[in-house]
Amino acid sequence: MRTIVWFRGKDLRISDHAPLRDAIRAGEVIPLFVLDPYFFAPERAQRLPHRMQFLLESLASLEKNIERLGSRLVLVEGKSTEVVPALASRWKADRVVAHRWVEPFARERDERVAAALGDRFALYEGETLLPPGTVRTGDDKPFSVYTPFARAVRRSLHVSEPEPAPKRLPALPDIEAPRAPLPTLESLGIERNPNLLEGGERAGRARLDAFVRDRLAGYASARDRLDEAGTSRLSADLKFGTVSVRTVWSRVAAADAPKEDIEKLTNELLWREFTHHTLWDRPNLLSEPFRADFQGFPWKDDAAWLEAWKSGHTGYPVVDASARQLLGEGYVHNRARMISASFLTKHLGISYKRGEAHYLAFLTDGDWAQNNSGWQWSAGCGCDAQPYFRVFNPVTQGERYDPEGGYVRRWVPELAKLPNKFIHSPWLAPPDVLRAAGVRLGETYPRPIVDHAQARERFLTTAKAHLGRDRP
């Protein structure tokens, strides 16, 4: 039996990889990665610089690991829906195996490949803990509320021991396989960002080890602190599959750590699960709000405000810190994502879709299901979302989750010398305090572009009018 193992960017690992394991058991193996111009055209790649960097490092690590096991990762350029069936014929492959993706565009891709290959094409589960579409309410419907979903998953979930990496791979069969090199950041016209996490399976496993050893105990209380490294930082690994979600779940569940920390972390993994299952069941969520009454919402189209939000110049320190963290290290703390998304959609009244696209462009962990869910949740239009009338106050959120201002001082250095009392509200500082800290409002740091109370009122009035309107 000759099998093509089609790695597709969400399973860039050799351990706990069921398609690879089964292919090895069955005989000859051709590891394949397709450089689809949909993702790799330089104009597109440049718009996703951080994800590209992490992806290329992860691919290089996969390439090395496969070589070390005695084979080679074959890289082929082209549209995957055309290239994969063509290669399967040319290489006389009996099977093509890959992991399932949940996004609508990915499902369409897989349908096309399946139409060409028939039952020679097999999709494996593994991106999520349970197969999408299998967690159902008593009425056999998809869940639209997280807590009962999580309860139902916990009831039926039995995570078996993740598979170790294979000891070796059969040598590549005698086929005409191109020897194209991996693209480099340089060849794609992307400048390397030294502040991103390192991609690849080894780096991902090291992150998991360090988290379980040093930070899992205490996670439940530290995870919300903006000024502490209290979370796992495994989001990009889960996105690119450099570590499988089963591996993270089983390591955490078996760890010697307080129960509440284990439960909190596994709850977050279930949020991830919820977003993927939800997108599977409701594929139009990438283009439509979950709540139908938000259709046609009168979002504002203010280019200057959007730019101030993107570049970190809104005059609200915690919002600005999060914007600069995104551009600086391709990551934003979860609490800061919530504050920042609430600010864009509610204080500025700008559509969540603008924020969603900006985050997807610059987050290393940018994931269609999780990002869309986070944005719709924050705007109030999503599945099990924060109610629309809950508007985060960026000052009190900052004071609560960054009490000493460490997060703001790191990312908004022009405010670094302000005392804690004014670090989240510099416009309230007396002139002598501002002078002593070297802050000139409107010059070295902007005044708030909107007033919190007025912006909140404006959003609530607009939302009430729109959501309460008579429908035909």
Ligand SMILES: Cc1cc2nc3c(=O)[nH]c(=O)nc-3n(C[C@H](O)[C@H](O)[C@H](O)COP(=O)(O)OP(=O)(O)OC[C@H]3O[C@@H](n4cnc5c(N)ncnc54)[C@H](O)[C@@H]3O)c2cc1C
């Ligand atoms: C507006 C907005 C956009 C977001 N966009 C993304 C995105 O593109 N990609 C992404 O992975 N997460 C996204 N999230 C969720 C969350 O912010 C990140 O997963 C988390 O900050 C990653 O850091 P961590 O790995 O240290 O998380 P940890 O706290 O260590 O959590 C462990 C894992 O659980 C999952 N997780 C945690 N929180 C959530 C959540 N609220 N929803 C879904 N899964 C979660 C992630 O896979 C994460 O790696 C978004 C949240 C918001 C509010």
